[in-house]
Amino acid sequence: MAEALRTIEILDPRADEVPEERGLAPNFSDLRGRVVGLLENRKHHAEPFLRELQDLLVNVYGVKEVVYATKFSYSARCPQETLDLLTAQCDAIIHGVVD
Numbered sequence: 404m405a406e407a408l409r410t411i412e413i414l415d416p417r418a419d420e421v422p423e424e425r426g427l428a429p430n431f432s433d434l435r436g437r438v439v440g441l442l443e444n445r446k447h448h449a450e451p452f453l454r455e456l457q458d459l460l461v462n463v464y465g466v467k468e469v470v471y472a473t474k475f476s477y478s479a480r481c482p483q484e485t486l487d488l489l490t491a492q493c494d495a496i497i498h499g500v501v502d
Contacts, residue, residue: 431494435465440493442485444477449501456497
């Protein structure tokens with residue numbers, strides 16, 4: 404008895420869009436007087452970790468201001484409006500991926 408042939412569909416997981424390559428952002432000699440953005444990913448330990456990091460940035464490294472933002476979900480893309488806000492206001496951004 405012959406086996407029936409099966410068709411296998413191969414999916415391509417790559418996005419249709421190709422992101423623009425921008426290169427590296429300028430480096431800072433230190434963070435004194437800078438504005439730093441913290442982007443939380445909503446994982447269980449992210450908020451307390453980033454709050455502790457915020458204290459270190461201000462009290463040890465002399466950061467002038469910390470702008471705090473939160474993603475809707477760790478698995479979701481950050482809304483463009485949030486990224487635009489952070490890039491407009493901040494000299495540097497730290498995306499906290501914490502488990």
